[in-house]
Each structure stands twice: as C-alpha cells, then as structure tokens.
Amino acid sequence: MRTMMLALAATSLTVPAVTVATPAAAHQARAYSGKTWYDSQGRLRCRRSNGTTGLIVGAAGGALVGRAIDTRGERATGTILGAAAGALLGRQVERGRSTRRCR
Structure with missing residues (x-):
C-alpha cells in the first residue's frame, strides 16, 4: 500500500510539469510573449x-x-x-x- 501511494504521489507531481507549455511553443504559435505579440491579422504589436x-x-x-x-x-x-x-x-x-x- 505504501509503495502504491508513493507511486501515485510521484505521478501526480510529474503530470503538471509535462503539460506546461514552454515559451518557445507559445512563440511558435504566434501568441503573446512579453512586450510583443501578434494580433488577429498577424501584425506585430508592442506594449x-x-x-x-x-x-x-x-x-x-x-x-x-x-x-x-x-x-x-x-x-x-x-x-x-x-x-x-x-x-x-x-x-x-x-x-x-x-x-x-x-x-
């Protein structure tokens, strides 16, 4: 039982780390990244x-x-x-x- 609980805890800690998007993926998707972003028409905008x-x-x-x-x-x-x-x-x-x- 103790081994199963440790395995479940380890799994629950690794799942959120895997699902978090990286900044490079957000940049490739042309999403907001810091002071610049692309609007809905694909133009570069600045804050x-x-x-x-x-x-x-x-x-x-x-x-x-x-x-x-x-x-x-x-x-x-x-x-x-x-x-x-x-x-x-x-x-x-x-x-x-x-x-x-x-x-």
Whole structure:
C-alpha cells in the first residue's frame, strides 16, 4: 500500500510539469510573449507605456519648481502652471523612452 501511494504521489507531481507549455511553443504559435505579440491579422504589436507614471512624477516636480519660482503673493499660480507643465513634460518623456520600435 505504501509503495502504491508513493507511486501515485510521484505521478501526480510529474503530470503538471509535462503539460506546461514552454515559451518557445507559445512563440511558435504566434501568441503573446512579453512586450510583443501578434494580433488577429498577424501584425506585430508592442506594449508601450501610456505615460501615467511620468505624468504623476512630472506634475509633482513641476508643482514644487513652480512654487519655488513664483515668490509673489499666494504662489498658487506658479504651483498650478508648474504642475501642468511638469505633467505634460513628464508624460512625453515617459512615452518617448521606448528602446524597441514596433509598427
């Protein structure tokens, strides 16, 4: 009985390892593999950043710089303008940081 239970346990551990698809098989099937994939019409597509992280970081940095530059009055104008400019600049930098070009 003990031998049969050990054999059953060994078999149950090897079956999932055999049925797992390898990355090479997925690539041959033209499926998704990382940052590139093939769409339903066979065209190569890339995953690109939408710039959200750059937008948030740029807005925070721009608000701080705008507040430091605007020294008159309430400084709200400088903070708002700095945040807007920083957000636009940060988003452009984040979206333009692509090392691989896909079409």
